[in-house]
Amino acid sequence: MPVFLKKLLFWGFVAFLIYFMAFRPDGAAQLFKGIGAALMAIAQGLGDFLTGLMS
Known part of the structure; x- marks a missing residue:
């Protein structure tokens, strides 16, 4: 994916959250x-899960 598209999607997502x-x-x-x-x-x-593995 091109860097420009990644930046565009990221800032679009941030704008949507705001x-x-x-x-x-x-x-x-x-x-x-x-x-x-x-x-x-x-x-x-x-x-x-980890507790179950240890006992």
């Missing part, structure tokens, strides 16, 4: 809460 947070703050908060919960579930599952 727009989303400015005009839909409740929706943005729920989205980030969901992402955080998913990351915590993944970390917990990985921790349980």
